[in-house]
Amino acid sequence: MKFILKRGLxxxxxxxxxxxxxxxxxxxxxxxxxxxxxxxxxSPVRACDHYNRWREDIDLMAEMGMQIYRFGIEWSRxxxxxxxxxxxxxxxxxxxxxxxxxxxxxxxxxxxxxxNPLWFEDMGGWTNKESAEIFLSFAERxxxxxxxxxxxxxxxxxxxxxxxxxxxxxxxxxxxxxxxAFVRAFSNMTxxxxxxxxxxxxxxxxxxxxxxETLVSFANHLRVFAPKDIFNPWHKLCARFMExxxxxxxxxxxxxxxxxxxxxxxxxxxxxxxxxxIGINYYSRSTVSGIADGVRDDCERNDLGxxxxxxxxxxxxxLLSMEYxxxxxxxxxxxxxxxxxxxxxARFIYDQLKxxxxxxxxxERYYHWSFTDNFEWREGEAARFGVVHLDYETQxxxxxxxxxxxxxxxKNGGVTDEAYEKYVAPTEYHK
Ligand code: BGC
Numbered sequence: 001m002k003f004i005l006k007r008g009l010x011x012x013x014x015x016x017x018x019x020x021x022x023x024x025x026x027x028x029x030x031x032x033x034x035x036x037x038x039x040x041x042x043s044p045v046r047a048c049d050h051y052n053r054w055r056e057d058i059d060l061m062a063e064m065g066m067q068i069y070r071f072g073i074e075w076s077r078x079x080x081x082x083x084x085x086x087x088x089x090x091x092x093x094x095x096x097x098x099x100x101x102x103x104x105x106x107x108x109x110x111x112x113x114x115x116n117p118l119w120f121e122d123m124g125g126w127t128n129k130e131s132a133e134i135f136l137s138f139a140e141r142x143x144x145x146x147x148x149x150x151x152x153x154x155x156x157x158x159x160x161x162x163x164x165x166x167x168x169x170x171x172x173x174x175x176x177x178x179x180x181a182f183v184r185a186f187s188n189m190t191x192x193x194x195x196x197x198x199x200x201x202x203x204x205x206x207x208x209x210x211x212x213e214t215l216v217s218f219a220n221h222l223r224v225f226a227p228k229d230i231f232n233p234w235h236k237l238c239a240r241f242m243e244x245x246x247x248x249x250x251x252x253x254x255x256x257x258x259x260x261x262x263x264x265x266x267x268x269x270x271x272x273x274x275x276x277x278i279g280i281n282y283y284s285r286s287t288v289s290g291i292a293d294g295v296r297d298d299c300e301r302n303d304l305g306x307x308x309x310x311x312x313x314x315x316x317x318x319l320l321s322m323e324y325x326x327x328x329x330x331x332x333x334x335x336x337x338x339x340x341x342x343x344x345x346a347r348f349i350y351d352q353l354k355x356x357x358x359x360x361x362x363x364e365r366y367y368h369w370s371f372t373d374n375f376e377w378r379e380g381e382a383a384r385f386g387v388v389h390l391d392y393e394t395q396x397x398x399x400x401x402x403x404x405x406x407x408x409x410x411k412n413g414g415v416t417d418e419a420y421e422k423y424v425a426p427t428e429y430h431k
Contacts, residue, residue, distance in 0.1 A: 012066040032172070090142070317362065
């Protein structure tokens, strides 16, 4: 064996509703695409047609041995008009969840993943002072209908990436460029998460589920921020500043209710503990020499130019355990890479899982991003992250070399010498 998987580590994949379902015209990303703003001209209205092909997808996951699955639901489908909740759509998700459970795949449900219904978006979305309440009434309906068959939840995915891209840099819908909007949304999302955490626990207790049976948290996008020159005080200061603004303050606010700028306290936010596990979405390291993102010279990169840096996940897991308690399990709620030709993804998976398995950390779940190639937001269909190839024209799914490796790792509890020779050895990173 090249390595044996860490004891108890469960493997599966992660997706998001807007990125895979197709068919919904009524969300912020479908409109953004209609306005011709997606770089390659594609639209999430096509995506992977998962809304119709979910059974085929779950079957394939089961065939690949996946044990866990993180997925989202489309708010604009469930509540296309404010207050009008669609029972047929909730029944659809219920059927899919029941099916994955039958297949032995444990669901982790994400309630919000960058997707707003148009009516919500047009009220100011997450900058609206009622946004937390509005989101909670949606969440409540979902839990009422699905809460008895879902034990594990992510309330909100990556508030930092969402608020930064949508409200500060203005490169995602609704294309706002305002520090004020960014700060407001951070606070509203914090309030929404905290109240949603409480809501899910209360509702599930009402369904006779014990507190330990219910796991709720959020998934933040965490990076390593490294000064370009470690002896340069300006680089060091910028790295700390970027880290604080992008991830430290919002993570702390969501997890404990402690508000430090850019999160501003409002009356709905009280101090407490609002997580049952530590969720980390990890992709890369930023190398900083000013108030801007940067990539180290001469490093291995993926097809979007992001540095491939596996140690970062282990370092972040260690830091978060120290900060929020080593008694809490860590779920890698996303990790993966953009590799359009599957030239190095097998090596990426091998290196990352080896490191997780051979170092000291509390990682218990690994959700690979992603299952099939899917709609990668502003990059559209051009950026491929799947272990399963998607032909968008025919919707044919084909397991990639990396997917065969992943299935083999799950089956054998690690990487055998044969699997290494067959799937990993022929692959290489590029610069
Ligand atoms: C997001 C995913 C996205 C992935 C790759 C994460 O920031 O949660 O929706 O597809 O990164 O860019």
